[in-house]
Amino acid sequence: MEPPNKHTRSNEELTISHSSPDLSALPEPVLVHILSFMDPKEAVQTCILSKRWRKLWTLIPSLNLINFRFKGTDAAFVHFVTSMLYFRGASKLETFSLHWRASKHVADEEFCQIHVGVATSWIYSVLSCKPLAISLELHKFHYLKLPHALFTCASLEQLELKLYSYSNNEEPLGPKYVNLPNLKKLMLSELTLNDPIMQGIFSGCPLLKELSLSCCILEFSEMKSDMLSHLSFIGCRGSKVVEIFMPSLISLYLTNQCLEKTKLSLKNTASLVKVCLFYSYFDVSRFSGALEFFKCLTAVPVIDLKFYGSGVKDLLEKIIPNCPIFHNLKQLTFGQWGTNEKLDVLCQLLQHTPNLEKLTLEHKKVECSRRAKQKGATMEIPFRCEKLKVIEVKYSDPSGVHELVEVLLRNTSRGERLRIDYSRS
Template identity: 35%
Template sequence: MMEVIDLTGDRISGLPDPILTHILSFIPTEEAVRTCILSKRWIKVWTCLPVLVLDDHTTQYDGLTQEEYQQREIKFLRFLSGIMFNREMITLDTFKLDWCVNGWDTHIIVCRFLCYAVMCRPRILSIHIESSRYFTLPDSIFTCTSIEEMSLWLETNDIFHKDNFLKPISINLPFLKNLELGYMDLNDDIMTMLISGCPVLEELALIHCWLKLSMISSNVLNKLVLTNCYQCGPMEISCPGVVSLSVTSINVGGITLKNMSSLATADIIFLDQGSTSNYDLRLLSGLSNVTSLKLQITCPAVMDLLLADIPNCPTLKNLKSLELGGLDFNYDWNLAACLLQHSSNLKDLILLFHPETVTCYQISELLNFSPTKPTEEEFQGGIAFRHEYLEAVKISCPGKKVKLVKELVDFYTTAEISIL
C-alpha cells in the first residue's frame, strides 16, 4: 500500500541544522537572524551560520534627519554586538562588511567586530569601509592564516589626503591567493611586505590607490590589475608569471614593463585627466608574447610618450586579437601602423576612431590590405602590414563616413568587416 506523505506540516523546520544554516547563508545576515522569531526550533539556528554578510548600504538613509540617522547607526551597532555575544565561535567561510563609519565610538565597535571575525578564521574576508576620519584596520587581519581571498577598501571623503591607512606591523597570509585593495596609500615598504608575506598570491588588484611605488615585483603573481590609481612617480612592473595585465590609469607617472615573458592578455587604458608626465613610458617591449591586446589612449601627452617607445616595439608573433581605441590621427598614426606591422599573425582587429579626426583615405591607407605580401619598401614605409590570417575587422568611425569606409576596406581584404 502506498505511503501517504503529509504535506501540511512544517517540513523545513524538520531539516538538520547543517542544511538550514547552508540555506540561510544565501541571504543577508540581518534577514537570517530574524528567523529566530519563527519558533523555538529556529532560535539558535542562525548562531551557526558559516557566512556573515553585513551591508549597511542596503538601509535607505536618504531623507532622514540627523537624529534618525544616528538612531539607525546605533541600531546597527547593537546588531553587530548581538552577533558577537550570541553567535557560536565556529569557523567562518565568508565574512563581508560594507559600512560607513562616522564617530570614534563607531570606530571602536567596528574594530572589535573585525577582530571577532578574524578569530573565526574566515576563508574569504571582504571589508569595505567609508570613513570621514582616520581609520586603522586591526593588525590581526594581516596575520590570519586561514584567509584565501581578501578585499580591503578604506575610503575617505578626500582620497588624496589620507595618511597611509594601510600600515600593519607584519603580514603573514600564507594561503592568500586573491587580494584587492581600494583607496589606500601604498609605498615600497608596504608592497615588499605584501609580496613577501603572501607567498602564494596569484591575483592582485589595486583600485583608486595612491601609488608611491618604484616597483611591483613578484615571481608568483599571474594577474595584476591597476584601476584608476594615482601614480606619484616612475614605476617598474617585473612579474614574469603574470598572464593577465589590466591598467586603467588617471595619472601616468611612468611605467616600465620588464620580465613579462608570460603575459598573454593586456588591457591598457590611459584616461585624459588634464595631467601630464615627465617620465618615460616603456610598455611595448613587455608585450612580446601577448595574444590579446587592448590599447586605448585619450591623452595626447601620454601618446607622445608611447610614440617615443616605438623603437622598442618587438615582433608580436603571438598576437591574435588587437583593439586600438580612442584613435586620433593627429597623434596616433605611427603607433597604429607600428603595431599592425609587427602583428603578422593577427586574426581580429578592432579600430575605434575619435569622431571628426580621421578621413576615409587615412583609414584605407592604414589598412593597406594588399592581396599579395607587401614589398619590403611598402612594409618599411609604415602603411602596409602582413595579414594572411586576418579574419575579422571591426571599425568605429564618424557616422557619415561609415558606408564609404566599409566599401574601401571590403575592396582591400576578404576578412569579415563590421561597422560598430
C-alpha cells in the same frame, strides 16, 4: 444536489495541502543554503519560526553587511551587527564583507573614535571564525588602525581593503604586520604604499597570485614576486618609475592615470601574455610614460592586447609615429569603438602588428556629422597583416557595423580570405 460552499475546500485540495512537505523538514544544509540568499537581518529573524530554526542562521557561511541598505539609524546598525556576531560565536565563516559609510552629520571626533572601536571589535570577532575572505569598505573612519591579527590570519585566502577619507599619521598597513601564508588575492584601495610595505606584502604572502591597487599613492620603486600572475593598477599615482620583476606574471591591467604619471618598466616578465589598457581620457602633454611602456611590450611575449575607453584614439594618434613593431602580438581588441572614430589610427596601428591573427572590435553607435562620415568613408590607409584570420565584431546597436568592417576590408589585402564573426553584446 446543493452546490458546494465556496468557503469550503474539496477533499482533493485538502489532501494536497496535507501532503505538502513542510519547509522545516528539509535537510539542514538546504535550509542554510536558502538563508544565505536572504538579507542578514531577515535571516536572523527566522530564529522565531521554531526551535529548529533558532540557530540555523548562525551556520550561514557568508555575511555581507552594508549599512546604507540597513533600515534604521547608525546606532541600530551597530546594535544589530554587534548582537549578531556575539550570538553567532565562532561558527565557521567563509566570507565576510563590511561596507560601512558613516553618516554625513557624524563630525564629532569622540563619536568617530567610537565607530572605529566598534569596527575593530567586529574584525576580531570575524577573525575568530577563521574566514577565507574578508572585504572591508570603510568611509570617514578617521584614526582607524586595523588590528594586527588581520594581517596574520592564517586562514585568509583573499583580502580587500578600501579605506575612504582616511586620515592617520600611522598607516594601517605596515611591513611588520603582513604574515598571511595562504593569501592568494589582495586588493588595496586609497592607501599610500612605500617600498618597505610592498616588500613586506610580497615576503609575507608567499602564495600571492593576484594583486589589485586602486586609487593608491605609489611611493615605491620596484615590485618583486616570483608567484604573482595577475597585476592591476587602477587610478594610481605617485612614483615616477616603477620596475616590475615578476617572472610568473600573465596579465596586466592599467588605467590612464597610472601611465601618465608613472613609468612602468618591465624588467623580468617573461610570462606576460595579456595586457589591458583603459583610457577614459588622454593628456597629450603626458604621453612619454605610455610610449616607454609600449616599447617595453615589444620585449615580452604579449600575444593579447586590449584597449578600452574613449581616450584610446587620442593616445594612439600621439604614439603611433614612434610606436614599436609588435612581432609577438596575435590578438588585438578595441572596446567601445565607433564607426567614424579615427579609423585611420586603427589602420596605422595594424601596420605595426605583422603577425596578428585575430582583431576584435566592440562597436558602439556614434552620432556624427555628414562631413565626418564622408571623411571616414574616403580614408585609405592600407595595412598588411598576412596572418590575420578573423575579424570579430561585437555590437549592441547594428548601426554602422557593416560600414566599419568594409573600411577594414578595403584597406587589407586579405579581405577575401578573412572570416567575419558578428555577435550581439
